[in-house]
Amino acid sequence: DARVTQTPRHKVTEMGQEVTMRCQPILGHNTVFWYRQTMMQGLELLAYFRNRAPLDDSGMPKDRFSAEMPDATLATLKIQPSEPRDSAVYFCASGWAAGGGRSSYNEQFFGPGTRLTVL
Amino acid sequence: KQEVTQIPAALSVPEGENLVLNCSFTDSAIYNLQWFRQDPGKGLTSLLLIQSSQREQTSGRLNASLDKSSGRSTLYIAASQPGDSATYLCAVRGYNQGGKLIFGQGTELSVKP
Numbered sequence: 598d599a600r601v602t603q604t605p606r607h608k609v610t611e612m613g614q615e616v617t618m619r620c621q622p623i624l625g626h627n628t629v630f631w632y633r634q635t636m637m638q639g640l641e642l643l644a645y646f647r648n649r650a651p652l653d654d655s656g657m658p659k660d661r662f663s664a665e666m667p668d669a670t671l672a673t674l675k676i677q678p679s680e681p682r683d684s685a686v687y688f689c690a691s692g693w694a695a696g697g698g699r700s701s702y703n704e705q706f707f708g709p710g711t712r713l714t715v716l
Numbered sequence: 717k718q719e720v721t722q723i724p725a726a727l728s729v730p731e732g733e734n735l736v737l738n739c740s741f742t743d744s745a746i747y748n749l750q751w752f753r754q755d756p757g758k759g760l761t762s763l764l765l766i767q768s769s770q771r772e773q774t775s776g777r778l779n780a781s782l783d784k785s786s787g788r789s790t791l792y793i794a795a796s797q798p799g800d801s802a803t804y805l806c807a808v809r810g811y812n813q814g815g816k817l818i819f820g821q822g823t824e825l826s827v828k829p
Contacts, residue, residue: 630817640805640819653814688759694815704750705817707760 599623601708603689609714615677618711620689621670629672630705631657631664632688640688646672647694679715686710718743718810722820729796730828737791737823739806744784747815751780751791752805754822760805764791796827 602621610616622629630645644654644664654664661680666672676683692705719742729735739749748767752760764773764780766789772781779792793800803824807817 639821640807642816642818645816653816690760704762704765706762707752709759712757 601689601691601706603687603708603711605711606709607712607714609716610679611716612680613678614715615675616679616683616713616715618674618687618689618713620672620674620691620708622672622689622691623706624670626691626693626706628692628694628705629666630690630692631672631674632690632707633685634688634710635685643674643687676713679713681715684713684715686712718808718813718818720806720808720818720820722804722806722823724823725821726824726826728826728828731796731798733796733827734792734794735796735825737793737804737806737825739789739791739820741787741789741808741810741818743808743810743812744787745811746784747809747811749780749782749789749806749808750817751778751789752807754803754805756802763804793825796825798827798829801825801827 604619628647631643632640634640643657646666649666663675688710689708690705693703721740723738746768750765751763753763754760766773766782777794782789803822805819805822807819809817
């Protein structure tokens, strides 16, 4: 059945190391979202793409985070260098949005998340 | 700025009770509102999506209502079961936020057998 997949599911790394998280959106979806969830902040949107183009990455620390969609089946989120405060669960979600000035957005479907621990 | 608030933050009920979870939002210019369920250590599962033109949506024992003008939504769970225990998150997608989902902090539900 169709679902969003994320790898790795868990990642433990040391401060200063590069971390790459991957997401495969549901086939046919044209929007991809990256979220971060922590106990303190809840769910925060980091970045999102529509038709592979980045639309908003204002939630991301630009100096260390980067998000890309090399193709329609893969989205990546990189942190370089990682810091302990980046420890969180990172979720990817995908959905479908129609075009136009006032677009219509359908449901977002979430992946299982990547639990990142930076020591 | 869109703010989403969920009340209560936590709720514990005995099995079989009907219950209501509340969600309020400050900016009524929304495309839609989505209710999710999150089990501990897991991702989010979409439960119901209500478009801004709709008043309610139903799925099994779940019923979600939307009153856009007052900025409120409720999730009604009938005949609660221990398997319903999870955190329930409300999220709104607003015109003024570029279609982004803005989440509430969630209601942690515990249904006791």
